[in-house]
Amino acid sequence: MTYADQIKTVKDYVRLPFLYDHWYVAGFKDEFDRTPKARTLLERSLVFYRSEAGELLVFQNRCLHRSFPLSESKLEGDELVCRYHGIRYDTEGAVTRVPCQAHVPNRKLRKYPVKEVGPFVFIWMGEADDPRKEEKFVKLPFLEDPSFRTVSDVVELKSNYLLMQENLNDLTHFSYLHRDSFGIDDSFLDNERVIEKTPEGIHCKHIAYFDGPAAAQLPPDVHPMLEGQKLEKWDGGTAVSPGIFKGYAPVFYTDKDGKRAALESFVMHYLTPETRSTSHYWWSISNNYAIENDEYYAAVKQFANVGFEEDLWACENMQNLLDNDRIEFEEMVIAGDQAGMLFRKVMLDWVQTEHGAGPAD
Structure with a gap:
């Protein structure tokens, strides 16, 4: 059996071997x-x-x-x-x-x-003298850029990390899993949707338009320069490695010189497997606006944790069934799975590069 045969269902997909020739988050510096x-x-x-x-x-x-x-x-x-x-x-x-x-x-x-x-x-996690390790490090300059402010946290995930990677690649669940916490309804699914394979990885995004900053849920600090404008907001990101999903949620506007500009927001997810069925899950949000507003960033952290707890709940429930339910089933694939299915192919490429075409007999 090749590894390609193993990724036809989630149950087999999460049994893919770990990928060691990559960078992962190990913790916070101050730990x-x-x-x-x-x-x-x-x-x-x-x-x-x-x-x-x-x-x-x-x-x-x-x-x-x-x-x-x-x-x-x-x-x-x-x-x-x-x-x-x-x-x-x-x-x-x-x-x-x-x-x-x-x-x-x-x-x-x-x-x-x-x-x-x-x-x-x-x-x-690979060999220390591997010459590829520097080129494979994912550059995240906003984490140290003084023009950005970053909030971050960690949760322990009682599921395989690939279940969460699929969750992150799938934005269609926003209207259901996060309906109450994020206030997103079915109209989110009507947004313009883009899914593409880029040099960084599988990129997915939804694009929406808002009349003014209040409608886009932006803090009062930025309202004066955005009033009266039609704003374009992205929600999405790119799976750039097995353990790093680089979320990008900018709001585009027209600056005083008439040029397209952006309020940038990087919503990062760092997934590091612990075992086959448990994972470390760090996250960070880095914005280049309202960086002096302590109250706003405290609210951002609280808001994010509520939503991410819902993602944990979903993944942990799926892991429980994968571990314990013995009923055979044929997994259904829907249109909303497009980004996740493309990421499975990227995972397969990484697995084959590190481990060969298939498991040893």
Whole structure:
């Protein structure tokens, strides 16, 4: 059986192998300090801690001697000292001392490359010396651009991450799953809809038009420059990697020079598998307007969390049926699935690049 045969139903689709040759979010920068911390990513237990100089170090969370978790160990200077037998590791993961012997084995823990961007830590889960890792890093400059303000949060998702990726690629659920929280009705489905494959990935968006900023639900800070205008608002985004969905929700207007301009909003979703049926789900929203309005951004965070909790609820209910329901069924595909089905093909390309055409016999 090839992997192409495996993605005809959701039940088989979520059994695709993990993709390690990509960057994923590992956590918030301020989570990690001088205390070793464990986190499981893609079914790998990792240990995170900072050196005395503040560098974030990430290694396999398993002593090379007896599989004791190094997250339960301690730091002495910049050396990680196993609490079980005192074996020491330096900042490259190399063994520096074994207390009961003079010989120091030429062994190293596996070390994982990381990047700290905005509030997040990104981790490369593939081989550390892979020459492709820099070109595969998704550039997100707005996370550090002072002209943007970012709010962010994390939730734990009790489902496979691919169920949420399909949710993000499918905007047609807005009118039903988010009807009460987002105040979106069936008219959303009448908006102009664009789905295309771009160099970044599968891009989907809905386009709507509003008479004035209040109708577009924009904060009072921007009303004066937008009054009397017909505004064009996008809702959508692009699945740029297995674990990153780059949402883009700008509002286009005409500036004082008569040129098309945008109030930009990047609604980011960072999905990192923990196990086959649990995932870490970080999100961020970065806007380049009303950045001094604390009350507005507190409301943005609260509003987003309400909606994202509904997405979690849907995915977790689907995961429960996939795990426990034994009735055979033939999955129906509808027109609204177009973006999600295209993303499945992209996933298949990534899986085949990393793992070959099909599972080993």
